[in-house]
Amino acid sequence: xxxxxxxxxxxxxxxxxxxxxxxxxxxxxxxxxxxxxxxxxxxxxxxxxxxxxxxxxxxxxxxxxxxxxxxxxxxxxxxxxxxxxxxxxxxxxxxxxxxxxxxxxxxxxxxxxxxxxxxxxxxxxxxxxxxxxxxxxxxxxxxxxxxxxxxxxxxxxxxxxxxxxxxxxxxxxxxxxxxxxxxxxxxxxxxxxxxxxxxxxxxxxxxxxxxxxxxxxxxxxxxxxxxxxxxxxxxxxxxxxxxxxxxxxxxxxxxxxxxxxxxxxxxxxxxxxxxxxxxxxxxxxxxxxxxxxxxxxxxxxxxxxxxxxxxxxxxxxxxxxxxxxxx
Numbered sequence: 001x002x003x004x005x006x007x008x009x010x011x012x013x014x015x016x017x018x019x020x021x022x023x024x025x026x027x028x029x030x031x032x033x034x035x036x037x038x039x040x041x042x043x044x045x046x047x048x049x050x051x052x053x054x055x056x057x058x059x060x061x062x063x064x065x066x067x068x069x070x071x072x073x074x075x076x077x078x079x080x081x082x083x084x085x086x087x088x089x090x091x092x093x094x095x096x097x098x099x100x101x102x103x104x105x106x107x108x109x110x111x112x113x114x115x116x117x118x119x120x121x122x123x124x125x126x127x128x129x130x131x132x133x134x135x136x137x138x139x140x141x142x143x144x145x146x147x148x149x150x151x152x153x154x155x156x157x158x159x160x161x162x163x164x165x166x167x168x169x170x171x172x173x174x175x176x177x178x179x180x181x182x183x184x185x186x187x188x189x190x191x192x193x194x195x196x197x198x199x200x201x202x203x204x205x206x207x208x209x210x211x212x213x214x215x216x217x218x219x220x221x222x223x224x225x226x227x228x229x230x231x232x233x234x235x236x237x238x239x240x241x242x243x244x245x246x247x248x249x250x251x252x253x254x255x256x257x258x259x260x261x262x263x264x265x266x267x268x269x270x271x272x273x274x275x276x277x278x279x280x281x282x283x284x285x286x287x288x289x290x291x292x293x294x295x296x297x298x299x300x301x302x303x304x305x306x307x308x309x310x311x312x313x314x315x316x317x318x319x320x321x322x323x324x325x326x327x
Contacts, residue, residue, distance in 0.1 A: 001308055002303040005093045012089040019243025020068065020096045026321045027060050027106035034059060034107045043191070044150040045110045053106065059108035059147065066108075071095045071113045078125045082255050083291060084298040093293045098290050101317055102229075102327035104280040110152040111283040117148035118155060122265075123163060126258050128169040135179060138166075142183025150191070152210060154272050154282070159184060160266050165261040167279065217274040225326050226279050236313075237289050240296035240306055262291045280327060 003013060038046045052058045073091050077090035078084040099115075100106055121144040128134040128141075141162055148155035159180060166177050174254040195201050268285040300306060320326055 001307050002297045002300075004088045006085055006088050006298060008089050012093075012113045016089060016093055016096060020064075020071075020100065022065055022318070023096070023100040023321065024060070024067075024106050026103060026325075027063075028057070031035075031060050031103065031106065032056055034109050037109050039110075039153065039211075040204060041149075041153040041211050042110055042151055044147065045113050045152070048113060049108075060106070063106065063108040066115060067096065067099055070099070070119060071126070073116060073119050073123075074287075076097050077119060077126065078291070078294050080123075081126050082252065083258065083259055083295045085180070088298060090298050091290070094294045094297065095287075095290045097314070097317075098233075098286045098293070099283065101233075101286075101320075102280055103321060103325060104278060104327055105283070105286075107255055107281075109281045111281055113153035114148040114155055115283065115287070117144045117151065118158070118284070120144040121148065121158070121162075122287075125165070125169060125261070128166075129254055129257055134170055135176065138176065138179040139183040141279075142180035142185075143187055145180070146184045146187035154275055154284075157268060157271075158265075161265055165264050166262055168257050215275070217271075218276050219274065221277055221279040222283075229327055230279070230285070233289060236309055237292050237296070240300065241292045241298055243296065259292075259295060262288060266292075 004015075033054045035054055038049055048062070052062060074090035074095040075084075076091060079086060079088060084090045087128065105112075121141045124137040124140045127137050131137065142159070145155055145158050145162070148158070160182050163177065166180075170176065192201070192204075195204050265284075266288045269282075269288045272282040272284050273279045275282065297303075297306065
């Protein structure tokens with residue numbers, strides 16, 4: 001199975017399309033509309049949620065389209081940055097699988113809408129390492145994170161991740177390191193001006209104040225099932241990731257840097273799980289795992305036990321989606 005997705009022919013895309021549809025059939029047939037996810041601090045998500053009008057089938061169609069575009073973008077970023085092979089659908093396969101594991105994920109919710117913006121920010125930050133004049137790319141990182149935060153406001157904390165990992169991507173002046181903040185706050189400045197002129201600016205400011213004053217870490221979103229689910233994902237990923245590092249593939253410095261940046265991003269992904277709400281809707285952890293699993297599958301030598309794990313894992317996923325419906 002793993003060697004099959006290391007290639008990129010028409011048959012791989014057909015198989016992945018069938019897999020995606022099979023994973024989402026329960027959502028289209030039995031899924032319900034997601035309501036109550038709107039917050040003052042997520043204006044883009046609120047706008048789209050109002051346009052969809054709480055109609056279940058429309059929500060699921062939009063969510064599925066976002067997943068497909070996100071998967072194609074994710075695979076392109078992985079190939080471009082040599083995290084998977086030059087001709088590979090591994091990223092496409094892993095992303096669709098990990099972003100559709102449960103009925104909870106197969107919905108229209110804030111993180112699902114922010115995914116493409118977050119992937120664009122990651123892509124531009126990865127590019128910074130290899131281009132001589134990265135100012136425009138760095139500016140785009142801030143702009144894309146601003147739009148991501150307007151869908152899923154926790155994404156605002158990824159500015160801190162950018163600040164931390166930027167010296168790994170490009171050694172430069174503090175001026176260069178502050179450019180993402182310029183892009184981010186430029187978007188918000190225009191948004192605030194628009195709301196001040198044509199909307200309810202006072203309510204908006206109260207919304208942001210409430211977010212920061214009530215922000216705290218909590219375990220309320222966890223239960224035994226979600227803990228076992230996350231452990232069942234994270235532990236094999238770690239084992240496969242470090243196992244792939246023992247292969248004979250000689251990673252370039254650029255690839256190592258980008259993987260190191262991803263490992264630091266995993267810290268933020270874990271912190272997001274403790275920021276309240278349903279932990280399965282704090283989807284940054286699944287993007288991080290998608291990067292690490294795609295990398296591990298692409299370069300591991302002996303794939304026998306990994307193939308066995310994937311077969312068993314996928315059987316459990318389909319059993320949960322069609323029969324148990326535990327998550």
